[in-house]
Amino acid sequence: MHKLLHILIKTIQGILLCLLALLLVVNVYTVVRRVFYHEEMPTVFGFASAVVVSGSMEPEISVGDVVIVKSQNDYALKDVVMFYNPSSGDYTTHRIVERVDDSLFRTCGDNNDSNDPFLVAKEDVVGKVVLVVPFVGTLMSYVQNPVGFVVILVLGVAIIFLPDLILRRRDKTGEKEENSDSKEE
Secondary structure (H helix, E strand, C coil): CHHHHHHHHHHHHHHHHHHHHHHHHHHHHHHHHHHHHCCCCCCECCEEEEECCCCCCCCCCCCCCEEEEECCCCCCCCCEEEEEECCCCEEEEEEEEEEEECCEEEEECCCCCCCCCCEEEHHHEEEEEEEEECCCHHHHHHHHCHHHHHHHHHHHHHHHHHHHHHHHHHHHHHHHHHHHHHHHC
């Protein structure tokens, strides 16, 4: 039983270590792309993510959800896309409701009464929404700031190494008890 527990803990530690390493690599890559290449929305293998901060796409996409977008060669009517919004200077996720020509789109939030008052240029589109992950936006926002990233990293390292320390302590305690039992005989 002890050996099975040890194998299970080692497997979980390996998985957590891989996830932490991936998180570290993606965060460092993102920071480098933002700082040195002045990219507001860096992509990793054509994918980008953002935390939704408005209810304009309710009920399909809610505040606090994370959207994962993939860059495409072209976008179609009714695609939900993330794009640079010139009127706010931020990134917006809305649905394409009209294709003006090959490179211009009209967009609208599903929960909005009217279309966006501007046209979206194809080159301003980061990508099409391919996945919506509900409720993890708050955690992602926390991880993306330096303090949150360090806290998550420390927690991850503690989760990786703490079980080993506990098992070693338990093993040493067991050895001491066995040694004191054998000395008494």
